[in-house]
Amino acid sequence: xxxxxxxxxxxxxxxxxxxAVPERNYNILIAALPAALVGIGIYxxxxxxxxxxxxxxxxxxxxxxxxxxxxxxxVGDGNAAVIGLIFGLLLPATAPWWLVxxxxxxxxxIAKQSFGGIGATPFNPPVLAYAILSVAWRVYFxxxxxxxxxxxxxxxxxxxxxxxxxxxxxxADIPLRxxxxxxxxxxxxxxxxxxxxxxGIYLVxxxxxxWEIPLAFVVGLFATASLFHxxxxxxxxxxxxxxxxxxxxxxxxxxxxxxxxxxxxxVPMLIYGVVGGIMTMLIRNIGAYPEGxxxxxxxxxxxNPLVDKIRPKAIGKVA
Amino acid sequence: MTSQxxxxxxxGVTILLLVVxxxxxxxxxxxxxxxxxxxxxxxxxxxxxxxxQTHASAGGFALSCTDCHHLHVGExxxxxxxxxxxxxxxxxxxxxxxxxxxxxxxxxxxPMIMKRSDALHEQCMSCHEHYGKGPTFGxxxxxxxxxx
Numbered sequence: 001x002x003x004x005x006x007x008x009x010x011x012x013x014x015x016x017x018x019x020a021v022p023e024r025n026y027n028i029l030i031a032a033l034p035a036a037l038v039g040i041g042i043y044x045x046x047x048x049x050x051x052x053x054x055x056x057x058x059x060x061x062x063x064x065x066x067x068x069x070x071x072x073x074x075v076g077d078g079n080a081a082v083i084g085l086i087f088g089l090l091l092p093a094t095a096p097w098w099l100v101x102x103x104x105x106x107x108x109x110i111a112k113q114s115f116g117g118i119g120a121t122p123f124n125p126p127v128l129a130y131a132i133l134s135v136a137w138r139v140y141f142x143x144x145x146x147x148x149x150x151x152x153x154x155x156x157x158x159x160x161x162x163x164x165x166x167x168x169x170x171x172a173d174i175p176l177r178x179x180x181x182x183x184x185x186x187x188x189x190x191x192x193x194x195x196x197x198x199x200g201i202y203l204v205x206x207x208x209x210x211w212e213i214p215l216a217f218v219v220g221l222f223a224t225a226s227l228f229h230x231x232x233x234x235x236x237x238x239x240x241x242x243x244x245x246x247x248x249x250x251x252x253x254x255x256x257x258x259x260x261x262x263x264x265x266x267v268p269m270l271i272y273g274v275v276g277g278i279m280t281m282l283i284r285n286i287g288a289y290p291e292g293x294x295x296x297x298x299x300x301x302x303x304n305p306l307v308d309k310i311r312p313k314a315i316g317k318v319a
Numbered sequence: 320m321t322s323q324x325x326x327x328x329x330x331g332v333t334i335l336l337l338v339v340x341x342x343x344x345x346x347x348x349x350x351x352x353x354x355x356x357x358x359x360x361x362x363x364x365x366x367x368x369x370x371x372q373t374h375a376s377a378g379g380f381a382l383s384c385t386d387c388h389h390l391h392v393g394e395x396x397x398x399x400x401x402x403x404x405x406x407x408x409x410x411x412x413x414x415x416x417x418x419x420x421x422x423x424x425x426x427x428x429x430p431m432i433m434k435r436s437d438a439l440h441e442q443c444m445s446c447h448e449h450y451g452k453g454p455t456f457g458x459x460x461x462x463x464x465x466x467x
Contacts, residue, residue, distance in 0.1 A: 049343030056337040076326045094349045144368050148357040165466040
């Protein structure tokens with residue numbers, strides 16, 4: 001593929017931030033670290049086990065597939081590690097080893113390498129893996145069922161499932177402090193809004209993630225949740241709750257922003273993000289699943305080539 | 320392109336992570352507690368999450384074990400799951416050997432005893448009615464326990 005004699009124009013990303021791909025990936029790892037540490041702090045050794053296994057097997061699959069397919073060994077660029085870590089952060093702390101192993105296989109081999117590797121993935125690999133596996137093995141992604149044997153001293157149910165099934169009253173007593181700090185049933189690293197914000201703002205500040213996508217995602221989600229809440233406050237929980245629970249913030253900063261699956265121009269990025277936020281709330285409030293982020297992101301990944309057509313006309317040329 | 324040295328470090332880290340994962344998986348499985356914390360029932364009418372710990376603990380609803388575990392609680396024997404006597408499935412459930420320490424087989428294989436879902440419905444709802452709190456009998460109440 002990477003013949004040295006040819007000049008190759010790769011797929012997106014095209015934003016130049018003056019640094020190489022590995023640096024970007026290692027910075028994403030650093031940015032995800034606070035969330036990972038919170039998860040390990042709350043769920044202990046089982047969470048550590050899932051995260052370590054997820055990163056190690058993602059790298060392992062990348063190594064295997066590039067070796068078998070005789071492609072350049074891309075393990076060193078850190079992208080496999082990022083896929084592994086992000087996928088691990090979405091799982092419940094009690095995820096069995098075979099689920100992690102299959103998940104990273106789907107993410108790295110199917111969602112990434114089979115589409116041509118880094119820069120060519122139409123869907124964010126961890127998101128696609130999560131979506132496929134959660135449809136195949138729904139109960140392993142049911143945080144209430146998976147974490148039933150974990151003794152917690154905070155609200156002992158998955159807030160999004162409760163909000164969907166029992167209405168906003170069921171989650172009215174959950175302190176915002178808990179949602180900020182991560183005292184919440186859910187994915188290992190997806191629960192602490194504060195940790196995700198710190199990581200996300202770091203990525204934006206360093207230029208590894210464009211601000212347009214997360215901001216638009218958050219605005220879309222917040223506005224839609226507000227409308228639902230205003231229409232029927234008893235059924236639909238408020239916007240702040242929705243912003244701080246589930247995968248909202250990990251979605252805004254770490255999932256929706258995948259380079260090759262997201263647009264590169266300002267207006268498309270804004271549309272892409274806003275639609276992601278709106279879809280998330282539509283799925284959460286009127287769809288079949290308590291959490292909508294994963295499917296919303298697949299959807300916006302799908303529409304990415306389309307919105308990316310909205311771009312400035314080249315000057316001095318008849319189109 | 321990444322250098323060879325860089326990659327060697329990465330392989331080292333990967334193997335280290337793998338070892339940590341294997342050790343953590345092997346040494347710290349999430350145990351099934353003696354006394355349940357939360358119980359998830361997957362029924363053909365959706366799932367039901369029963370918060371055993373909150374119902375039974377002083378910091379929660381402060382009920383005593385015997386409020387629910389109506390037989391066999393006391394000095395000589397710990398509470399057992401309702402399913403031991405109230406079969407969770409129509410075809411029943413294997414009776415554990417330990418029961419025969421005290422019972423003759425014909426004593427405990429009672430075909431008339433209600434199945435577990437009826438026993439739970441009956442007990443959960445009548446107690447809630449008694450306290451005037453929590454989901455009770457009635458067609459509007461199903462969705463307060465059952466998540467479709």
